[in-house]
Amino acid sequence: MPTAAAPAPVRLLDAEHVAELTTIATELLDIHGLATSPALLADLPRVRTRLSAGLHRVLRPVDTADGLFVLRGLTVEDADLGATPGHWSTVGDAGARWDVVLLLVSTLMGTPIAWDGQQDGRFVHNIVPSPGHETVQTGASSSVLLTPHTEDAFHPGRAHLLLLCCMRNHDAVATTAASIRLARLSAQDRAHLARPVAPILPDDAYEQAQRFGGRPEPVPTLFEADGGPTLRYDPAYTPLDAADDAWREAYGRLGEELARVSVAVSLRPGDVLVVDNDLVVHGRVPFAARYDGTDRWLKRASVRVPGRRTRPEAERSEHGYGQAALEAWAL
Numbered sequence: 001m002p003t004a005a006a007p008a009p010v011r012l013l014d015a016e017h018v019a020e021l022t023t024i025a026t027e028l029l030d031i032h033g034l035a036t037s038p039a040l041l042a043d044l045p046r047v048r049t050r051l052s053a054g055l056h057r058v059l060r061p062v063d064t065a066d067g068l069f070v071l072r073g074l075t076v077e078d079a080d081l082g083a084t085p086g087h088w089s090t091v092g093d094a095g096a097r098w099d100v101v102l103l104l105v106s107t108l109m110g111t112p113i114a115w116d117g118q119q120d121g122r123f124v125h126n127i128v129p130s131p132g133h134e135t136v137q138t139g140a141s142s143s144v145l146l147t148p149h150t151e152d153a154f155h156p157g158r159a160h161l162l163l164l165c166c167m168r169n170h171d172a173v174a175t176t177a178a179s180i181r182l183a184r185l186s187a188q189d190r191a192h193l194a195r196p197v198a199p200i201l202p203d204d205a206y207e208q209a210q211r212f213g214g215r216p217e218p219v220p221t222l223f224e225a226d227g228g229p230t231l232r233y234d235p236a237y238t239p240l241d242a243a244d245d246a247w248r249e250a251y252g253r254l255g256e257e258l259a260r261v262s263v264a265v266s267l268r269p270g271d272v273l274v275v276d277n278d279l280v281v282h283g284r285v286p287f288a289a290r291y292d293g294t295d296r297w298l299k300r301a302s303v304r305v306p307g308r309r310t311r312p313e314a315e316r317s318e319h320g321y322g323q324a325a326l327e328a329w330a331l
């Protein structure tokens with residue numbers, strides 16, 4: 001993959017941080033039974049206050065123009081994990097302790113969110129290649145490039161941060177990531193892309209939202225926030241019918257720039273990739289699924305950061321295709 005950018009920054013968890021996270025995760029599972037228990041989710045703000053200052057510091061916000069970091073130091077015992085399921089719906093409670101670890105990491109960075117219409121409303125999604133989905137544009141695909149995208153770009157309540165925790169990745173399949181803060185675009189292109197010209201439709205992971213009857217509203221691609229530009233981009237789900245030539249050309253140049261600055265991150269088991277969803281678009285390179293229980297397996301969490309101002313005010317009045325983001329606990 002062509003890349004002009006430096007490798008992803010790594011933040012190391014030391015043995016004490018790892019022990020803290022895994023001990024508390026085990027404790028929460030013992031108390032509440034299931035990683036999906038509403039009572040466990042409600043308990044997260046309480047346990048947050050128990051986590052050490054050192055852990056809070058390692059999990060400080062993304063602080064470089066890369067818009068991401070890899071959290072390293074957790075270890076997954078492959079033999080304990082069981083077979084990689086062939087579909088998210090058959091995961092059950094496999095890797096439940098990792099779900100809770102990921103929720104704890106998420107809680108240190110903001111509020112975990114979920115969607116009624118995706119993976120049964122679970123706060124931790126399982127990303128595995130699924131038979132019959134090889135060529136779709138969702139995390140269940142394999143043989144095609146998963147085009148760089150903002151997660152849940154169709155929705156105004158989308159995550160500020162996306163966390164991908166690697167359970168298994170024997171073939172070192174890379175996630176791709178490209179930051180708008182590293183892209184070079186002319187002032188004219190930026191001005192074009194700040195106009196609401198094309199809508200972004202719900203992706204194939206949201207069947208309910210795809211049936212929504214309302215009119216898709218055009219949204220801006222770029223926004224000039226206090227700290228620099230932010231991005232809302234999902235070309236695979238962006239119909240260009242209403243777009244004029246100048247806008248299309250600017251959109252094309254944006255795509256080329258994102259490809260130029262893209263980094264490939266091959267997650268190892270235990271790695272957690274933290275991506276700022278306002279700065280970075282992510283995707284995945286094509287690979288051959290094994291379908292023999294040893295496939296690549298990621299767990300994914302989405303986080304909202306209260307009080308963040310990285311998006312246009314006008315987003316507040318969007319219909320969101322009838323979907324609502326659920327927060328892990330009521331504020």
Ligand SMILES: O=C(O)CCC(=O)C(=O)O
Pocket residue numbers: 127138139146151164174175176282283284298300
């Ligand atoms: O498989 C990956 O590395 C990323 C998939 C993806 O886009 C996601 O889980 O949101």
Ligand SMILES: [Fe+2]
Pocket residue numbers: 139149150151282
């Ligand atoms: Fe994604």
